[in-house]
Amino acid sequence: MSTSNLDIYMPILILLIFGVVLVSATLLIGKLIRPNNPSPVKNQPYECGEDPIGSAWSVFNMRFYVTGLIFIIFDVESALMFPVVGVFKDLNDIGMGGLVFMELFLFLLILAAGLAYCWRKGDLDWVKTYHTEKGQE
């Protein structure tokens, strides 16, 4: 006697729904018992007592995007490496370890080249320095 196959995903669904329900229910219950006296000043965003100037949804610095960009490439890379790394031990036991190691090594080497390129070109630097022709700055 064992659980049927898809039943194993039950806890995941229960937990996700539980999280949603917990947040909604607590906020709903809280609505009944907590005070609610909004005022225009209270509902301002907090900026150390000053009146806020403009919206915060303004154009941000590009470097956050560059971080996300390099991240997603490495994220995808690790996602692709998970199954290969997972079978490395099995294949090593039957004497194919060298081959798989070489494949992994090549894969990592190509991506390390990408990282090295970004490093060399200064994409990894947070404080960007721009080299002008005159060598100033």
Add this chain to the structure above:
Amino acid sequence: MNQTVVSYLLQFEPIKKLVLSLSNLLGFNAISIVSFLIFLIVILIVVGFLATVGGLGTYAERKISADMQARIGPNRVGPYGILQFLADGAKMLLKEDIIPTQSDKFLFYVAPMLCIVGVFGTIAVIPFSSGFTILNFNVGLVYLIGISSLVGLGVFLGGYGSNSKWSMLGGMRGASQIISYEIPVVLSSLSIVLLSGGLSFSALIGAQGGWPHEWFIFHNPFTFIGFFILFIGSLAETNRAPFDLPEAESELVSGYHTEFSGMRFGFFALAEYIEVFVVCGLATALFLGGYNVPMHLGGDGLIGQVLQVGSFVSKTFLLYYIVIVTRWTLPRLRVDQLMTMCWKYLIPIAMFNLIMVGLWMWLFDGRSLFTLLFKSASVASGAGH
């Protein structure tokens, strides 16, 4: 393959009998209903336990910091102030819920929910013991990494939805920090997957032993470095000091949850403290032997399970303590230092580690350093005779 707590409990006669009698009563196979009930009960227990851990985490944080700074800390509610977290929770529930007029109401609701859902999703695969793991998913490690990335999105949307400059900066920093530090964590856990040859937590932990020399942290020099990379990355992923830039009190007021009040803030805090437990559990499971008990004490029975839970939870709490002490010991990094540390130190070292662990695996067939040393020592002593 996928073991669950239900399949463990079904070994016992009373539960089998319950299923059979219920099936006879209802006229169809009641296994799904019974497993649903068991899952619900176990999940309620585990979530209650982790919520208590999260609450006590806030208490421990304040008490330990008080000890380190020669203060007393919370001491009014209950003995030694241990019930302080309940008082805090009640206070948060009763606080007024302020939503700024300029903010995005939908995101204000979604952001704490994403944090809570992301953390609760990880609970399903935490390996408390060989039997009492809620779900021993055969890709548990990847699942944990994937579902916990919801937290980063919640942090960002919380900062964005507030429409306040401080929140915005905090959310931006938080998101870029969390995603950046995910890479070293994934790379160093990949090296452990390489050694154990499986993606489920039972395979990862089963490849280790009860004694410290059988743990993966002491398997070879590279995994020793890998542990620290994973631990640093975990600290950064949970926004703990010295990486608490998203909520840096002294520069960003309170970071991404500046505008959140009452229970919404409470959810962020709860998610953070539970996530610290989860990542400490991850480090324990990957590097510190997980739930293994030395000499397999207690066997496979119920006593053995309790000992395994004790082994896992005590190691995790030790790491939790280290996390808290670290917070009150080290100063905060600057943003550029943070990014430099991630991209120029941790990731290259982690990639190098992965390759070297692969090489070690290939050359020594996955034998640990201690096994090799013992063997050479016994060979030497055998030659001496």
Add this chain to the structure above:
Amino acid sequence: MGFYSYLVVSTILFVLGIVAVLARKNIIAILLGLELILNASALNFVTYTRFVNNNIDGHIFALFIIIVAAAEAAVGLAIVLRFFQIRETIHVDDATQLQG
């Protein structure tokens, strides 16, 4: 659940993606529609693997679709951001430089 229900879901996703690509004028919204289309196609591959021929190739195809989608999102969004820096807009009708 049966074969058809998965096909219905993936078809709906695909059509929704098409609608997003055609109706929206914001380049990022168009990219969101593209993600829907790619998801629908990957879902179809996995469905065929389960119901038609039980080999693993459909999963691998889905895996590579996900990978290519991620790479496409990275490059596409980089182009969008560059375009925004130059033209200060992300309206697709403003991207007329190549008209000559």
Add this chain to the structure above:
Amino acid sequence: MFDTILFIFAALAAIVGGILTISVKNLMHACVFLLLTLLGVAGLYLTLGADFVGVIQLVVYVGGVVVLMVFAVMLTSGSNAQKVNRFGMVKIPTMGNFRTYTLAGIFAALILMSIIKLYRNVFSMARLEKLPEYYPTVSKIGHSLVSTHVLAFEISSVLLLGALVGAAIISRPKREMR
């Protein structure tokens, strides 16, 4: 019974998320609903027995692509959100209006018809008599990635390298622009 429940939840999440993704006016909300769709599709993968593809969907899409989308939305929003584009066509620019949706709807109906025509072949295709048991896919995927599909595995790293370098070049600030 639970497979049906899981399927219904996942399919509802996917479809409702998809409809909201293409219809809401706020782009950031559209990204959140895209997240719902992606979670739903991950759930559908799980019901199809593709556990590894499902969790990779979580890792790559939820952890990566959506974050990137959200970053891009934030980096391009702001100053000129209410500006009319230079053709002066629409009040709220960029998110489409009734006319574009009508046209897209007609076109999508045409595409739907051709898809249904294509599906006629699919429906007549020989299918498995008995559905296979669920099995762990990750080791099979790993084995085929190092044997049959090894070229795709290695070339995908080149693809990622190209994407990284290309996107880094495109998004790099020009010197004179500051």
